[in-house]
Amino acid sequence: MSTPASAFDLKSYLDAEWGAVEMARRELCARLLRDIPTAVAEPVEYALDAGGKRLRPILCVVAYRAVRERAERGADGPAGAEGGVGAAIYEIAMALEFIHTYSLIHDDLPCMDDDDLRRGLPTTHRVFGVPAATIAGAALIPLACRAVDEGGARLGLEPARRAELIQALCLAAGAAGMIGGQWLDLAAEGRTLDLVELQGVHQRKTGALLAVATRLGGMAAGADPRTLDALETYGAALGLAFQIADDILDLTGDTSRLGKVAGRDQELGKATYPSLLGVDGARYKARLEAERAVEALRDVGLDTPPLRALALYAVERDR
């Protein structure tokens, strides 16, 4: 990872957050998968265990923390959560990884992208078979709702707020958001999208879940509506920047570093930002989106070092 421009040490920060997310994942899985048939629990755990950057949970936690810190500086009313500020926010945050993992499992299926590798490991259906992978993927959706509800309760959130969080998650994950984007992406194979269509796919497929990640963090911290909108704008713009960077990496990266087969988009004839704008044009667009993300936060006094650094990281990372 390249060093961000600011003095903030994002790498150490992300490493620490990654560790906390992993701890929450293990605790949450131990609790939520206890009463589940082993044959379903195994592929679910395999897919969740396969690593990844945990960007969505980390964004949720960072947004939560930024709002709480602003509240402690006195700009807000009392923060939403009482008591256990520690591990519980990570359980809400893991719900985003559950939904993300569901989408990866299904995206990799033979009837979708038919991928063999994911995060450097054989895809879930390659290990457990297509039926188990299909079922495990779908099982992650209600598990995510449970994680938000139980994590929210442990965080001290009122049931009303937990219901709002679940509703927001379902909207972002569902057919109006991520799942709809999966379909648009798939339906676009074989024909060339223009830039407006491509952006429409990504806003849904990747953007919706990243936008709700920061929004959920803000909601859990009791942020006002204007702040929530700014957090959502940040997440959506960051998501777009991330996606553009992914497209560039798919073109210029190598398989061993990416942990997935490089050049796959080109092989499938998919429209991407570099295919439509050129690599330099795509880089420029990604940087604009990262700036737009930070701008949105500045307006509500939330442009904390980690949130700023994450926006830069989205476009400067090399995997």
Place this chain on the structure above:
Amino acid sequence: MSTPASAFDLKSYLDAEWGAVEMARRELCARLLRDIPTAVAEPVEYALDAGGKRLRPILCVVAYRAVRERAERGADGPAGAEGGVGAAIYEIAMALEFIHTYSLIHDDLPCMDDDDLRRGLPTTHRVFGVPAATIAGAALIPLACRAVDEGGARLGLEPARRAELIQALCLAAGAAGMIGGQWLDLAAEGRTLDLVELQGVHQRKTGALLAVATRLGGMAAGADPRTLDALETYGAALGLAFQIADDILDLTGDTSRLGKVAGRDQELGKATYPSLLGVDGARYKARLEAERAVEALRDVGLDTPPLRALALYAVERDR
């Protein structure tokens, strides 16, 4: 449909309820599918439109009504809902049909049971292809959560209660319930289950959703915990009775009447109640479960004519 023993006219009752459920389905789909890509909305609507008995939503509404009527007779505290008692409970109820429809779409996939016909029509993947059917199926899960939340709000339920309803639905639908049962059912193909294993599959695969159907109805009506447990026992026992009757019909019915290919279980070598107990033994077991269902309700003063008649219907129907 054979006439139930009591004077209660179940057929007219079910016809009226079926019509109300259909109206709610159309309104809910128009609202929830508005912002969804057409290519996802179409297979979702196709699968939901394909008819069926709407048993799960009807059970939810009947349970809701039974608790409300008991409250009006003065046995309970005030009923949970204020104001619009009309259409809104049907929207909560439709969430159960969303989950059920998801399970049918995925069950029929080539990687699962590989079925061509469902409710007398080509299965969703036969019309829209496997990718669209896989995505549409998964899309129904968050849609169900939204239906409960929005229907609950229209019914006047507090957010806290709506969160409880969503949580109960996710538990029943998820890997600990229905989705887990799907897998156990699939994993059992090719070997012969014993009676205990078979019951374990059905308690999850069919029973969990029917049990939560009556429970959600009770929760929406503000029932006390003891009543909720009785409603759940009723739903679970009814579900088992229904499943046993289904197994018998698969063996003795014909394809045109069933709307699906008859004799499929036998062809797949699946253990069923009649294969383990004989047809007469299975009929006896189904009747016992129906009696157990009514018994549970009697204990809490909820054995209303429609709930009694539905339990009988479960075992006496011919399709």
